[in-house]
Amino acid sequence: MTRRLLGTLALIGALLLSGLPAGADHIPPNGYFTDDDGSVHERNIDALRAAQITNGCNPPANTWFCPNSSITRAQMATFLVRALDLPATSADYFTDDEGSIHETAINALRRANITSGCSPAGDRFCPDDPVTRDQMAAFLVRAFRLAPSGTDYFTDDAGSIFEANINALAQAAITLGCGPQTFCPSRPVSRAEMATFLTRAIPLPIPPRGDTLLFSLPFSGVCDPLQVACLKTIDYPRLDEYLINEGWFYQGPFAPGDDILFEEATFSVTMNNTPVPLNVGADVTTGGTTRRSYTATIGSLNPGTYVFKGQWAWDGQVLYSTTLTLRIRS
Numbered sequence: 001m002t003r004r005l006l007g008t009l010a011l012i013g014a015l016l017l018s019g020l021p022a023g024a025d026h027i028p029p030n031g032y033f034t035d036d037d038g039s040v041h042e043r044n045i046d047a048l049r050a051a052q053i054t055n056g057c058n059p060p061a062n063t064w065f066c067p068n069s070s071i072t073r074a075q076m077a078t079f080l081v082r083a084l085d086l087p088a089t090s091a092d093y094f095t096d097d098e099g100s101i102h103e104t105a106i107n108a109l110r111r112a113n114i115t116s117g118c119s120p121a122g123d124r125f126c127p128d129d130p131v132t133r134d135q136m137a138a139f140l141v142r143a144f145r146l147a148p149s150g151t152d153y154f155t156d157d158a159g160s161i162f163e164a165n166i167n168a169l170a171q172a173a174i175t176l177g178c179g180p181q182t183f184c185p186s187r188p189v190s191r192a193e194m195a196t197f198l199t200r201a202i203p204l205p206i207p208p209r210g211d212t213l214l215f216s217l218p219f220s221g222v223c224d225p226l227q228v229a230c231l232k233t234i235d236y237p238r239l240d241e242y243l244i245n246e247g248w249f250y251q252g253p254f255a256p257g258d259d260i261l262f263e264e265a266t267f268s269v270t271m272n273n274t275p276v277p278l279n280v281g282a283d284v285t286t287g288g289t290t291r292r293s294y295t296a297t298i299g300s301l302n303p304g305t306y307v308f309k310g311q312w313a314w315d316g317q318v319l320y321s322t323t324l325t326l327r328i329r330s
Contacts, residue, residue, distance in 0.1 A: 032056070033065040041067060041192035044199040051204050053082045057191070067192035074102035074127035076136070077115070079194065080143050081105040083202055086112050093117070094125040102127060114142045134162035134185035136197065137175070141165040144201050146172050151288075154183040173286065174200045205245070233325040240300050242326075244269055244276065246310060247293040266313045267294045271306055303328050 032049040033056060036042045045065050048054045056062030057069070071079075074097065080086070086108040093110040094117060097103045106125050109115045118126035131139070134157065140146070148164060149171035157163045166183055169175045174197055178184035189197070198204070248265050250258065262283070269276040281293040305327050312320040 033063060033067075035064045036067045036192065039067050039192055041196045044196040044204075045192060047199050047204040048079075048195045051083075051202075053079055053198065054195070065191060065195075067190060067195075069191050070130035070188040071191045071194045072127060073118070073125060073129050073131055073135075074100055074106060075191075076131050076139060076194070077109045077125075077127075078102050078105040079198060080114060080139065081108045083198060084112070084143060094123060096124045097127045100127050112143075114139060130188040131194075132185065133178070133183060133187050133189055134160055134166060136189045136194070137165040137169045137185075138162050140174060140197060140201050141168045144172075146174075153177070154181055156182045157185045160185050171288075172201070173289075205243075231323045231325070233327065235327045235329060238300060238303060238328050242298040242301065244278065244296040244298070245293060247281070247291065248312065250290045253288060261315050262290060262292075264315070265292075268311050268313075269294075269296070270309045271298070273307075276308075301326075301328050 031037070031042060031046050033045065036045050039045070045054075045067060049056070049065075054065070056064055057066035058064040082105075086105075088104055089107050089111040091107055091111060092103075093107055097106050100106070106115075106127060110117070110125075115125070116122050118124050118129065146168040149167040151167060151171060152163075153167050153170040154177055157166050160166070162185065166175075166185060170177070170183075175183070178187070246267050246269075248262070248267065250262050267278070269278065276296050276298070278294040278296045281295070283290055283292050285291075305325060308324040308326060310322045310324070311318050
């Protein structure tokens with residue numbers, strides 16, 4: 001049984017982030033890139049760019065994302081290091097990434113035990129090899145510390161050394177597969193597909209397009225998962241709106257009595273000690289996980305300091321508390 005917070009409509013793994021921006025000012029009306037128009041992954045690609053996890057694929061212009069190109073292991077390393085804000089290391093773990101622009105990220109990924117390389121000796125990374133869907137599952141499960149699953153979601157991964165990772169990814173709703181009960185484990189992952197996988201895993205909000213400037217207050221995104229209380233200060237420009245999108249999820253099935261306790265679980269927010277009215281969504285159960293979201297929209301704030309406090313209570317007790325100080329610049 002697992003009770004956890006739901007941040008920015010977060011799925012499993014949401015609390016693993018520390019200091020990652022939860023949103024961006026806005027997305028340009030036509031998006032960031034010119035070569036992903038019409039792609040089902042376009043909004044997720046834009047979200048990845050808004051969070052500065054990708055810059056594109058044609059520097060210095062960076063007007064292209066190359067959505068249909070297979071993502072390489074080296075590129076995957078850079079995406080994950082940016083998403084997780086992993087620190088650099090002076091250690092050089094692999095012999096085949098010398099001169100790669102991704103070498104620093106590759107070493108950071110190895111230091112974080114998200115990869116062990118591609119050779120039995122652990123001295124090679126194969127940076128230019130495409131990432132297959134089953135390898136991608138392993139990367140994401142390690143990176144976001146996803147819980148294992150007892151369910152076998154797909155029929156075409158039997159015998160794969162990554163089958164447990166694939167099932168964990170499905171349980172977290174990061175993948176829906178590639179067809180009815182299939183995952184296509186050996187198929188290379190495109191850059192567009194990776195954008196969607198990462199957007200779901202982090203998770204990232206999808207900023208709107210146009211001139212309205214929005215910011216999602218990242219209550220659960222600022223805490224380490226082992227902390228029950230934390231403080232965070234964020235400097236941000238004056239925007240048109242500020243969003244709250246938080247809540248609870250319960251990875252079931254419910255233990256005896258927990259369904260009643262979940263009904264009584266609450267999330268609350270104050271701004272400068274004044275309660276913020278929240279819209280409470282209906283409980284939704286998918287894939288054995290029950291979720292409830294709390295949302296609110298706060299209008300433009302004048303320059304100054306605003307203290308937001310979010311609290312998650314279970315069975316009448318506050319389990320988690322986040323104090324977020326937002327300093328609005330003029």
